[in-house]
Amino acid sequence: MKSLLASIAIATAAFALPHAASAQTYPDRSITIVVPFSAGGPTDTVTRLVAEAMSKDLGQQIIVENVGGAGGTLGAKQVADAEPDGYKLLLYHIGMATTATLYRNLPFKTLDAFEYVGLVTDVPMTILARKDMEAADFAGLVEYAKANADKVTVANAGIGAASHLCGMLFMSAIGTPLVTVPYKGTGPAMTDLLGGQVDIMCDQTTNTTKHIQAGTVKAYAVTTPARLDVLPDVPTTREAGIDGMEFGIWHGLYAPKGTPAEVTERLSKALQVALKDPNVVARFAELGTAPSSEADATPAALKAKLESEIARWKPVIEAAGQYAD
Structure with a gap:
């Protein structure tokens, strides 16, 4: 019996070692961030700026892959189905929350298909x-x-x-x-x-x-509470007499469900570093936005944001009656 238990222990340790090593040495090759929209769009612009800065901290190249179609759900599904090893990620905007109601036949369960890395910006x-x-x-x-x-x-x-x-x-x-x-x-x-x-x-x-x-x-x-420095002559919706339109298009970084916590934490730290990069800060300012804070560029903050936004947009979408199959 002792011999059998010893054999099982050795086999278990041998199986576990590669997984432990992969988390400790991550990343050891290039990473892909999927943008679920076409190249040149606003989410693509944000992603490429952040990817370049994150790659410096991670020491590996980050490739941006555009997988457009079906309001972003095709690219999201591709990442949801990917190997949960931290080498294929998703940068998606507020659509991650709204597609949960917009699509009657969404090919993944929004709150169950991903791990969270952090918020990137609120445009x-x-x-x-x-x-x-x-x-x-x-x-x-x-x-x-x-x-x-x-x-x-x-x-x-x-x-x-x-x-x-x-x-x-x-x-x-x-x-x-x-x-x-x-x-x-x-x-x-x-x-x-x-x-x-x-x-x-x-x-x-x-x-x-x-x-x-x-x-x-x-x-x-x-649609901001105050005017933007980059567009000082454009009034806010509230100044113009319309309430209920103050909102932004927030962006978050996700990994497939099952990605090790050590890996998502490493990615979150790299994201926090990237969002303080002077080039990212300057370019975001030129585009009328700002990087998320260090507190928001975390798994917990993104998870809370997604849950609250699903609840916020559900009645708006249902009232409009504009659905997709």
Whole structure:
């Protein structure tokens, strides 16, 4: 019996050693961060800045892979199904919370499919219109939209995209359904807004600031409690007389369920270092946002945020009745 127990102990130790070593030496090769949207969009921009800074701290290259489609759920599913070893991660925005209600047949259980690394940033939203929009200010835009509800078009980058969520919240806040025009990505939606083919769009400052500063679109409001330094002439929605529209598009970093705690903690520490990188801080400021604090760039903070945001957006989505299969 003693001999049998000894054999089992040796076999168990031999099996455990590689796993213990992998956690202790992580990472020993390149890491991939999946962005569940097309290249060049606001989430892609955030990810590439953070990935470059994290790679310095981790000592390994971080590859950014764009896996777009189905409002971000295809890329999320790919990571949910990946080996839980810390070498394939997901950087997803607020859509991680909203898809739980938006999609009737979501291919993963949001709260059960991932481990949490930390919050990355909370990007403000801007309410824009075509350059030649008749309304002079936000109150005028609301008045115009209500008077022409059957023909005013609101562009978005697809079901579940940040622009789609903001558009729904805008229509909810003014109590008027408008004509929604979904696109396959932020790029084509913005192109048509710039060309005057659509009337209104609500999107992240990381995508809109350069257009606002260039004067190629008309900016009406930002969704922050205070005005942004990068857009000082654009009023807040509350200043403009609309309550209930103060929100941002937060981004979080995730790993597949079952990833060792030591690995997620190491990634969280690298994220905290990256978010203090001078280049990241400066570039985020240029884009109208700021890195998450060290306290927020943690597994516990991201988990709490996701749970609270699922609860917040569920009634908004259900009231709008805009679902995806």
